[in-house]
Amino acid sequence: MNGFIYNIPTKVYFGDHLNMLAPELKKFGKRVLLTYGGGSIKQSGLYNRIVGEIKKAGLELHELSGIEPNPRIESVRRGVNMCKKNEIDVILAVGGGSVLDASKFMAAGAKVDFDPWLFLSEKRPVKKALPLITVLTLSATGSEMDGGGVITNLKTNEKLGRADDLLRPKVSFLDPALTYTVSRFQTAAGAADILSHIMEEYFTTEPDLYMLDGIMETLMKTVIKYAPVALDDPENEEARANLMWASSWAINGFITGGKTHEWSVHPMEHELSAFYDITHGLGLAILTPRWLKYCLNKNTMPRICQFGINVLGISSQLAPALVAKRAIDQLSDFLFKTLKLDRTLTEIGIGDKDFKQMAQKATRGGVIEGFIPLNADDVEKIYEMCL
Amino acid sequence: MNGFIYNIPTKVYFGDHLNMLAPELKKFGKRVLLTYGGGSIKQSGLYNRIVGEIKKAGLELHELSGIEPNPRIESVRRGVNMCKKNEIDVILAVGGGSVLDASKFMAAGAKVDFDPWLFLSEKRPVKKALPLITVLTLSATGSEMDGGGVITNLKTNEKLGRADDLLRPKVSFLDPALTYTVSRFQTAAGAADILSHIMEEYFTTEPDLYMLDGIMETLMKTVIKYAPVALDDPENEEARANLMWASSWAINGFITGGKTHEWSVHPMEHELSAFYDITHGLGLAILTPRWLKYCLNKNTMPRICQFGINVLGISSQLAPALVAKRAIDQLSDFLFKTLKLDRTLTEIGIGDKDFKQMAQKATRGGVIEGFIPLNADDVEKIYEMCL
Numbered sequence: 099m100n101g102f103i104y105n106i107p108t109k110v111y112f113g114d115h116l117n118m119l120a121p122e123l124k125k126f127g128k129r130v131l132l133t134y135g136g137g138s139i140k141q142s143g144l145y146n147r148i149v150g151e152i153k154k155a156g157l158e159l160h161e162l163s164g165i166e167p168n169p170r171i172e173s174v175r176r177g178v179n180m181c182k183k184n185e186i187d188v189i190l191a192v193g194g195g196s197v198l199d200a201s202k203f204m205a206a207g208a209k210v211d212f213d214p215w216l217f218l219s220e221k222r223p224v225k226k227a228l229p230l231i232t233v234l235t236l237s238a239t240g241s242e243m244d245g246g247g248v249i250t251n252l253k254t255n256e257k258l259g260r261a262d263d264l265l266r267p268k269v270s271f272l273d274p275a276l277t278y279t280v281s282r283f284q285t286a287a288g289a290a291d292i293l294s295h296i297m298e299e300y301f302t303t304e305p306d307l308y309m310l311d312g313i314m315e316t317l318m319k320t321v322i323k324y325a326p327v328a329l330d331d332p333e334n335e336e337a338r339a340n341l342m343w344a345s346s347w348a349i350n351g352f353i354t355g356g357k358t359h360e361w362s363v364h365p366m367e368h369e370l371s372a373f374y375d376i377t378h379g380l381g382l383a384i385l386t387p388r389w390l391k392y393c394l395n396k397n398t399m400p401r402i403c404q405f406g407i408n409v410l411g412i413s414s415q416l417a418p419a420l421v422a423k424r425a426i427d428q429l430s431d432f433l434f435k436t437l438k439l440d441r442t443l444t445e446i447g448i449g450d451k452d453f454k455q456m457a458q459k460a461t462r463g464g465v466i467e468g469f470i471p472l473n474a475d476d477v478e479k480i481y482e483m484c485l
Numbered sequence: 486m487n488g489f490i491y492n493i494p495t496k497v498y499f500g501d502h503l504n505m506l507a508p509e510l511k512k513f514g515k516r517v518l519l520t521y522g523g524g525s526i527k528q529s530g531l532y533n534r535i536v537g538e539i540k541k542a543g544l545e546l547h548e549l550s551g552i553e554p555n556p557r558i559e560s561v562r563r564g565v566n567m568c569k570k571n572e573i574d575v576i577l578a579v580g581g582g583s584v585l586d587a588s589k590f591m592a593a594g595a596k597v598d599f600d601p602w603l604f605l606s607e608k609r610p611v612k613k614a615l616p617l618i619t620v621l622t623l624s625a626t627g628s629e630m631d632g633g634g635v636i637t638n639l640k641t642n643e644k645l646g647r648a649d650d651l652l653r654p655k656v657s658f659l660d661p662a663l664t665y666t667v668s669r670f671q672t673a674a675g676a677a678d679i680l681s682h683i684m685e686e687y688f689t690t691e692p693d694l695y696m697l698d699g700i701m702e703t704l705m706k707t708v709i710k711y712a713p714v715a716l717d718d719p720e721n722e723e724a725r726a727n728l729m730w731a732s733s734w735a736i737n738g739f740i741t742g743g744k745t746h747e748w749s750v751h752p753m754e755h756e757l758s759a760f761y762d763i764t765h766g767l768g769l770a771i772l773t774p775r776w777l778k779y780c781l782n783k784n785t786m787p788r789i790c791q792f793g794i795n796v797l798g799i800s801s802q803l804a805p806a807l808v809a810k811r812a813i814d815q816l817s818d819f820l821f822k823t824l825k826l827d828r829t830l831t832e833i834g835i836g837d838k839d840f841k842q843m844a845q846k847a848t849r850g851g852v853i854e855g856f857i858p859l860n861a862d863d864v865e866k867i868y869e870m871c872l
Contacts, residue, residue: 099661099726101500106493113488113743274486308710309727309734312703320696339486340696343742347696356500 099305100356108243108350109269112343116147119190119233120155122269126229127187129158131180133201134192135165139235142279148192148233160184162204165193168250168257168371168378169200171215177204178214181228191232191267194288195239195378198232199247202265205230218249218258227264233271236280237342238288238379240295240349242270250372256459257372259364272346274338282329286437287379289325289341293318294382295348298361300405301390301469303397310355315408317353320344322409326436362468363389366477369456374448383439384446387430388483392476393469394422401469402426443484453481486692487743495630495737496656499730503534506577506620507542509656513616514574516545518567520588521579522552526622529666535579535620547571549591552580555637555644555758555765556587558602564591565601568615578619578654581675582626582765585619586634589652592617605636605645614651620658623667624729625675625766627682627736629657637759643846644759646751659733661725669716673824674766676712676728680705681769682735685748687792688777688856690784697742702795704740707731709796713823749855750776753864756843761835770826771833774817775870779863780856781809788856789813830871840868 111118123130130152139145152159162180165173180186181204191201207214209226216222234242241247246261280288300314320340327337347353366389367381394402399422406412406425414421434441443449457477466472472480498505510517517539526532539546549567552560567573568591578588594601596613603609621629628634633648667675687701707727714724734740753776754768781789786809793799793812801808821828830836844864853859859867 099500099722101498101502103502104497104499107496109494110491111488112491113486115488115490305723307727307730308723309703309707309731312706313700316696316699316703319699323695335486336692336695340694343694344696 099307100358102354102356104352105263106243106266106350106352108267110243110346111269111271112273114273114275115271116151116233116273119148119231119271120151120157122231123152123157123188123190124155126268129160129184129187131160131162131177131184131186131189131204132192133162133165133177133189133197133204135163135167135194135197138279139192142276144192144233144235144276148190152190160186165197165200167196168375169196171218171249171251173200174203174207174214174249177201178207181208186228188229188231191230192235194234194236195241198234198241198267199239199249201230201232202227202241202245202247203249204228206262206265215249215251218260219256221260224262224264230265230267231269231271232267233276234273234342235276236284236288237277237338237345238284238291240292240345242267242272243346243350246349248368250375255372257368259368270346272342274335274342277338277342278333280332282438284377285328285332286325286439287377287383288345289321289379289437290383290386290433290439291379292341292345292348293321294363294379294386296353297386298363299353299357301393301398301401302357302359303401303469304357304359306357307355310353311404314353315405317344317348318405318409322432329437359469360467362466362472365460365466366480369460370443370448373452373456376446376448380439380446383433383437384441384443384484385480387426387433388480390426390429392480392483394426395470398469443481450482450485453478457481486694487745489741489743491739492650493630493653493737493739495654497630497733498656498658499660501660501662502658503538503620503660506535506618506658507538507544509618510539510544510575510577511542513655516547516571516574518547518549518564518571518573518576518591519579520549520552520564520576520584520591522550522554522581522584525666526579529663531579531620531622531663535577547573552584552587554583555762556583558605558636558638560587561590561594561601561636564588565594568592568595573615575616575618578617579622581621581623582628585621585628585654586626586636588617588619589614589628589632589634590636591615593649593652602636602638605647606643608647611649611651617652617654618656618658619654620663621729622663623671623675624664624725624732625678627679627732629654629659630733630737633736635755642759644755646755657733659729661722661729664725664729665720667719669825670764672715672719673712673826674764674770675732676708676766676824677770677773677820677826678766679728679732679735680708681750681766681773683740684773685750686740686744688780688785688788689744689746690788690856691744691746693744694742697740698791701740702792704731704735705792705796709819716824746856747854749853749859752847752853753867756847757830757835759846760839760843763833763835767826767833770820770824771828771830771871772867774813774820775867777813777816779867779870781813782857785856830868837869837872840865844868
């Protein structure tokens with residue numbers, strides 16, 4: 099076992115607690131920058147409710163809308179300028195992972211004189227950041243409780259991630275009812291995203307805490323049990339609540355424990371969505387079973403079998419090679435049949451022309467030290483398996 | 486599902502990180518009150534190491550030793566006086582739950598002019614508290630990550646608990662290796678304590694998050710798997726690490742989610758140890774299976790069966806009544822045969838003479854609204870089942 103540091107101070111209001119929004123904002127100051135994406139929060143009435151709470155409390159409201167999925171550095175720059183110009187005290191991000199991620203780099207960018215892209219491209223240190231409060235409307239990225247974010251620069255075809263404890267939201271409002279209106283596709287892609295965050299930690303040959311293994315298995319079972327329920331019955335509170343709380347715990351750092359390996363599927367997917375602007379969760383779904391199949395060998399088989407037995411309920415009486423194969427097949431069936439996500443890159447109009455370049459970028463010219471080590475050739479082969 | 490607020494900001498260094506002790510203390514000031522129990526931290530060398538780190542960093546060290554198991558209000562008062570007299574900036578508690586609990590009320594008592602017992606007897610509000618840092622040497626109470634503590638007043642035969650977010654440690658150092666020297670009996674009693682914290686939350690007829698159910702089941706399986714390993718092989722890192730991290734998560738508030746029911750076994754046990762000064766975990770072990778047996782009815786049977794099947798591996802093909810009976814029997818076997826804890830109150834020299842008074846005190850003249858409602862008569866009957 100490796101040692102580790104656990105540090106997740108985000109306060110979470112789970113359920114309908116928006117009456118506490120203004121009191122929490124006020125702790126950080128008077129001038130609030132409200133950030134959001136398209137018009138969905140206006141259609142749902144959430145926008146009016148939030149603006150009402152802010153105005154009732156006498157806080158000064160500024161707004162930045164139009165943050166796109168796979169959020170762009172241009173949006174971050176707009177936010178940074180607004181924060182500086184209006185001397186914003188606290189950012190209130192309302193939306194899914196894209197809005198939250200963009201807002202994290204606005205929070206950091208507001209405190210420096212350089213272009214915020216340098217936090218991502220050069221890993222410039224985050225020394226200070228404005229406080230961030232979030233109201234989540236999509237269970238997927240876990241950005242509501244972690245310190246990470248991913249920003250896209252379409253000019254350079256780059257989608258880069260960065261995490262820092264200072265970027266962690268101070269307070270997050272998680273109300274499952276706010277996800278009742280999430281579309282079928284986004285619910286499915288979100289479920290694939292949550293599952294991938296857990297799998298990136300779970301599939302390792304490193305020694306690990308049994309307790310964390312069990313918790314990861316529980317989180318995966320939670321997604322597999324409730325994503326189909328939410329698809330069939332979008333206003334099922336039990337399903338939406340389980341998915342929402344699982345999304346936070348999949349990536350807030352708890353399940354990582356002392357593991358040190360790199361993530362594999364996320365860097366491969368980031369190139370896909372950097373080049374083709376696809377939905378992140380969909381890219382992860384297409385890649386994950388192929389990656390597992392590519393990783394399957396004598397060393398990795400026990401872990402894939404453990405997944406099959408403990409998460410998918412495959413009989414432990416079968417031969418390990420068969421359990422492992424079934425586990426990957428059942429995972430594919432879940433993603434492509436149950437969740438009805440597209441099965442191949444071909445189906446979403448992506449061919450092999452950029453694979454070589456994407457593979458180079460995904461591995462940064464080196465090796466991803468994940469479940470098995472992957473160099474650019476390996477990544478290219480995995481992309482090809484997705485056609 | 487009820488809503489809830491999740492707020493667990495304690496930072497945890499898991500593994501050997503004592504080099505970070507002085508830097509963390511320094512964040513809060515210069516004058517440190519080191520609190521501990523008997524001589525075990527001196528025998529193990531931990532005392533010298535900690536004092537070395539503090540002195541090397543140029544901090545001002547004050548010491549309060551002799552905090553007893555089932556810590557007394559007199560120890561808390563001594564600590565409060567030392568904090569006030571020496572203008573202590575931060576308390577460093579080194580030990581198990583008793584030292585940590587006592588230190589919490591020193592931290593609160595240092596900020597008020599009234600007797601600290603009033604935090605417990607009158608639930609006087611905690612408005613401020615000195616920061617508390619802990620180094621844990623026993624996996625049991627979870628005090629290292631929660632805001633609760635239990636203090637004994639032998640003059641009034643009272644053992645009272647109290648929790649407040651301000652009492653939560655700022656930083657806790659959890660090094661499994663520091664528990665290698667914990668005795669067989671304390672390891673077993675600690676395991677029973679951890680298990681009880683989870684069971685107090687798990688056994689409910691309230692609607693609940695599936696995800697949290699699975700996590701509670703994982704935590705219970707972790708204790709059941711690793712307590713025997715630690716008994717047989719006290720320096721088994723894997724076992725000690727799993728027990729230690731499970732102890733924190735059993736009671737830090739995460740698994741509670743939106744549950745609102747009261748705990749049952751702890752108030753019954755607190756009277757046992759208030760009257761007879763027995764080890765808390767031992768009292769919990771003796772009471773728990775009898776309490777479950779007393780609670781077993783048509784409404785509670787499904788939950789007891791779920792425990793039997795998911796935690797103890799009992800076949801789901803059996804009739805529910807049989808599964809429930811076996812679950813309680815297997816739990817008893819674990820506690821009394823595997824952990825070798827005493828099975829009855831009689832064996833530890835406790836008769837029925839105070840049962841009526843203890844039952845009145847445990848229920849405060851009313852009803853414990855737990856797995857099933859328990860009034861004083863019920864509690865008296867459960868005590869009698871323990872003879």
